[in-house]
Amino acid sequence: MAHGGSLAARALKDAGVGAIFTLTGGHIMPILDGALDEDIPVIDVRHEQAAVHAADAYSRLNPGRIGCAVLTAGPGITDGVTGIANAWRANSPILVIGGQGPFSNLRRGSLQEMDHVGMIRPISKWADACYQTDRIPEYIEMAVRTAVSGAPGPAFLEIPMDVLMAPAPFDTARFPTVRTTPPTIHPDPADLHDALDVLAAAERPVLLGGTGVKWSRGGAALARFAEATRIPVYLNGMGRGMLRADHPQFFNRTRRQAMKECDVFLLVGSPLDFRLRFGASVPADARIVQLDMDATLIGQNRSADVGVVGNIGVALEQLTDLLETSGPSLDFGAWSDRLRADEDAAAADLESQLTSDESPVDPLRFAAEIRDFIDEDTILIGDGGDIVAQSSKVIPVLRENCWMDPGPLGTLGVGMPFALAAQHSFPDRRVLIIYGDGAFGLNGFEYDTAVRFGLPIVGIVGNDAAWGQMLRPQVGIYGADRKVAVDLAPTRYDLVVEALGGHGEYCERPDEIRPALERAFASGKPALVNVMIRKDEGAPKGSTYV
16 A cells, blocks of 8 residues: 555655665654665665765765665654764765654654754754655655755755655645756856956965865866866865876875965865864965855855855866966966975875884874775775874875765764765775774674675774874873773774674784785675774874864
8 A cells, every 4th residue: 555655755766866774663664665666775774873874975976866864753863863963064965854753643742752853953954844745755855955955965854654654645746856966056257257366366376175076076177177277286075086196286295384385275165164273274364265165155264365156166167268268377387396296205204104014003004005905996984083094194085986984073983884875886896994993883783784785895993992083182181191081992893793794804913904805805795804003192293173
């Protein structure tokens, strides 16, 4: 018998949803039942946070398609809040559908009833509830349309269980056309000319590209603009990989130096947030040209000299067109060449650590072994604090959609949830998670999900038996005798994965890492390589907690 869940599943199918990530519950059973009729894969996880993280990763990896999580009421939705908040800060367009007690008993205290919409609204682009069965497709279309428009983000739709369980009125329900790609917003030509005027007066400009470049599908346009101007380009957030790692204008070791010396800062699809010290990383006398999809971000924390609003890929294409037709001739090659020499020197300074044979393993040697193992088809996922920061100094992002991390919320536990979506989306590609041992503890049990669904994801843990990113600042500020809540046990996480039905490897020496990775992928099972790394307690060089 068709029911409201059938309408929801049909609308999700129309929206191009390629998988529903969920943890079952009585409030949402009709949607899961309807998914069977629509041939939408249902991937059930062990914690709702993982379901939302997986939906987030699905959107990141499948441009033009929206990730979807379906959560039962009450604790099911509160468990998913972290995933929604992470998608909110990362600008990931996802749809989260939440259950609710019967509408007929609203505000009477049904099992797991609470104000989900009020709770989710501050961390979403759109949050609402549908109380009429025949309007379920309409509400799903509204949610998707809002999620993908402008600067994208999560949308939340609550549907009470009696609305979902009611007979499906297919004859009266309206199924709107669901558009998962927003209209292209073109920037104001006058702003483009102003931007070029500022660049024409520059000697040491720097371009920082971020998440907005990805959601604008602006990688090719960024490469073309960089080649036309020879401007040095740095990338953060989901902008990583938008220029190939071997592109001559891509830089990743000299950002602090370059920003101290820059006279024009071209901020492209990234906010002036804590990563840029809220604008203080840019010299006071430097001019700022800001390109963004969202006009409300222009001038946030520090005024921009020029603001360009619209699709970032289009803006970069039009800037390059103007340069080639009527604009100034820009060539920042000499500045780039100087920075390239400094990049090469910085790489040479790391070499002794990259080849260290010490045991426990030097964290940078750990990263070097991963660097030498991966190829362009490997999807890497960073899930940790200190070990991911260390690895990012060594491991290149070879191309677009080869790297994912939580984003600016810094949420630990994304590793296996992200990997579930990645391996489901790309069954023929290798998916490798770089774990900190602390991060593994949050959603490591999702190895059970990977085993049940036959997803041969491999993780590698840098195990220093500590919350490393907190250990060093704590020791540096308060002293080694004042350590608290930063030490862990040297746990055999590889045996945990074996107990769940996967493949485990344990390494104490650096020369064991590559063979262990090869065996892990050859096993054809979800696998974990547990590497004991050096535990550092040195003084901190700075803090991200500002």
